[in-house]
Amino acid sequence: MCFMAIDDLDEGSKEDKWFLDSGCSRHMTGDESKFAFLTKRKGGYVTFGDNAKGRIIGQGNIGNGTSSLIENVLLVDGLKHNLLSISQLCDKGFKVIFEASHCIIKDIQNDKTIFMGHRCENVYAINISKYDGHDRCFSSMHDQSWLWHRRLGHANMDLISQLNKDELVRGLPKINFQKDKICEACQMGKQIKNSFKNKNFISTSRPLELLHMDLFGPSKTPSLGGKSYAYVIVDDFSRYTWVLFLSQNSEAFHEFSKFCNKVQNEKGFSITCIRSDHGREFENFDFEEYCNKHGINHNFSAPRTPQQNGVVERKNRTLQ
Template structure:
């Protein structure tokens, strides 16, 4: 049964008629207890349907009675909702809802006793999203036309999103496990540090780790020894020193026929680039490509490369490499033979990338020849979630000058490979 409901406005707004335009910018002289003005649809739901979200074109605010959905919530007397049968529900607060599998829902209302979770189509439009309705389903689209979410038409002729499909109502223990997997099986402790320091955008409030051990994490990150982490900044600005190393040959060719990985890391920010090669000799061309890329990204805080450090591999120690560095005024340092510890920053990064990629391949049971895609994803995630030792900033923020947003399709999903870089 579908009933119409009205959320009443104060008298000075009601005078404009029930179809008056929405006005979010209320005069400062008005009481903070002013009621909101809009129409919503209230659906008579079964008791077990509390995790369903309904798309409503007549609702000017997202609203729910479930406090656990809110990332931030300010409790306040925000008016009331009166339904067609005369019953009333109090608006007890307002905040932002952030749930994996749903678009961000800002300025949502906490309505005590509301029987349905309502998504305002007009507010989705304000966020740059659009909704397309079909005979049996609906789609929420980004501005570029990409499908963000899909819903279905319910038996009561309403369009909705089911939480058991889109993980809209994960428990906190399930949620932290989802983000652990999503961010390349990132250490739980480091994941909580990201949440506590608020150094990335798009990360919701996380609960405690569930009991047990992540099998793929344990299997993929077994090791005999560790490299000691540097705690302090040894350089004072970006591009003062780049560490370089070549991994390979990899036993299995990648999907694109590559066997080697060139890893380059900026010492100041620990921002990392990866390039995939068929032969070692391609390292010089890839380095030139990186120099052009950095030149194009030049800003007030991104200048020019001053120094690079590598081992004595022939792919780095040759006349072409030397002449190119001399032409750009780049100093080239070499680590001592058979002493990888002298280039420990990139050696450590190599291991981190391999561990993350191995865990993602194992946990998602994807073909091993997708290792290059997994390494690329691991590099992308690492730049955005790992803090530079000695700072409280991610590599991305130090390099780009802004906080990264992790609320995007950057992970190898459980049932398919999704890498949006």
């Protein structure tokens, strides 16, 4: 991982300096006292230039108590130097330029110089202690914009940009707030279902070809006969509605079987299809056996989607 010859540097300078390393896969240090925030972890190793291994014992942010200069830094047991990963800096949205005597770290978005390091012997190093006043200097601008999005209650980026422009929020950084990804919390909390479009035509050609059914109750106000449940049946073709009052919802099948015999004899048509939700009063063995015996197709609306059985649902709201 690390092939730098830095042993000739004095110990005091090592404590303050971070060495830029293109062979280092992650930011890492062996000094636990440098962390402003640290989460202990078990498992994982890093391999050094001599093939020796160092155990990863934590991960956190480097800085003082109020600000963090470097994010996602590994705490490696036995590591004697502070290493900055070039690849991790590039992934965070920075550009690293090496010159003969120094190196420059720039923000790609605005081409602003964030840090300047100096060449020490044959390696490049940055003295982090000089930048204690810079908040989150090695945080990517992308991550920082979405951090403020969360801090401000998942406000949209246009609103945050306006707050930034008018300087209405103290400490809000002057960065470009763009909606360049999807916030999972916003997607779960703000998304809405597509509405079901109304049909402008009747899809059936005769009465009793399709019956919409639903049951509601117990009602606070019982019927004149003391019944608390109402079994509503709507004919799709004529929109004619039957309301059967029940004492218990378990009486739904018994009333349905009587209704079928009566209405088919009266109208001279056979029932072809019925549609209901997945309520237990409809989705049970008695209903299934009756429909199979009499050749009735029993359709169910999708769970938690009353819109698919909207014909009878609207009738229910009127009756209630």
